[in-house]
Amino acid sequence: MNILLGAILLVAGILVGMGFSRGYKRRYLFLADFHMFLEYLETNFNFVQDSLKQVLLNRQTVYNKDFNQFLASLSENIENIQPFLQKWSKEQKILNDEEVVIFVKFFEQLGRLDCETQLESIKQTKASLINFVNKANETHTKKGKLSTQLGLMAGLALFIIVI
């Protein structure tokens, strides 16, 4: 009986650790996808200038789940974006407050500016974003591994205590 309980606690510890690690990974992937999306927009606006709806339609295969889901919702709410962004920024659990500000500010203006200003907005957002992407990557690499290991160790400790 104690062995079974210990095993359950071990698994729980590992899962909690992996959960934290996954959170760091999601944040990094989301920011990296956003950066990739900005690069795509920059190229598109410099040359073909597809409509925003077309740009969002072409997204499916490229991005990870979270960012892809965001773009899908954005595509549905593109004509009335402010209430959507407000709701999204309150409900989301991926980005921190500082990152949300940059994110929301960019999407509030997307499609509402002339080409030159829109390209400038992309450039500025990319410049601000790159630090966050690097930090998120660093956090993901360091803390992600650490969280998994800590989870495993806590689980093992509990397992030993119980048996």
Added chain:
Amino acid sequence: MLSNILPNRFSHSLDFLNVDKLSEIRLRVNSHTVINYGGRFYLGENGLANDKNDALIINEKELSDIIFKACECSIYAHNEELKQGYITLNNGVRIGICGEVVLDKDTVKTIKNFSSVNIRIPHLVKNCSLNVLPYLHNEFGAMNTLIIAPPGAGKTTFLRDFATLLSDKFIAKNILIVDERNEICANSNGKPTLYVGEFVDVYSGCSKHFGITNGIRTMSPDVIFLDEIVNERDVLALKSVVGAGVKFVATTHSKDLEDLHSKFAFREVLKEKIFDRFVVLSERKGAGTIEGVWDSHENCLYCGS
């Protein structure tokens, strides 16, 4: 037709009207909405409003949203049109825009802080040019024709119908339409959404100069149709058509022939008599009223009743 760009209360109101009669909607921030519905009327909550106080009033955000939606939520992709003060929708509806013009030295960069829009709805009026058709062509085909009318009097509708009749009645003639503002054919994905005849080639969204130069070189047209000749550059484009031995049909904003003579851009070409025919339209009995047809010596050949 307009429900995807107008605020709900406006499109709801238009549901009470016959869109075929509606030719213009004028929206100004914090002002009463006026429409052209066979005459000027206020637009109320449920169609026409008898009293000015019952007319719908648009606010700044709603007006800005109209333009945003008309640009398919992509102002950056429509900046070239915006710079010229208009956007054309896929169905040929043209939205004229007023606001704060942003200049970079002498060049217009864009328009911002929109203050008013003029939504013009195109109509196909079948055979509206039929009565005067015999005066506008001879055994060799169409003659160089200038259609003269004030804004909103049906120039583009007349031009479209004339192109259709020429195309469908004289199949041997190749017609090229240079549709700078995409109003004549309302091209969507390269195909006309308004019928302009079967044997018609269309350049849309390009300058008259580009359309004419490339069109003559590559499409060998017999007749070129152009809308809104307004300045010397456009007149020069017309002269290049004549120089290439191709006929043209064009429109211009003027009240009548006398008014046309007062326009600097036309002085030279009127002396050179490059126009074989002048058609004058007015709104006297509603848009598209044909006042008459004149020859190059300005003798009246047809008088509208």
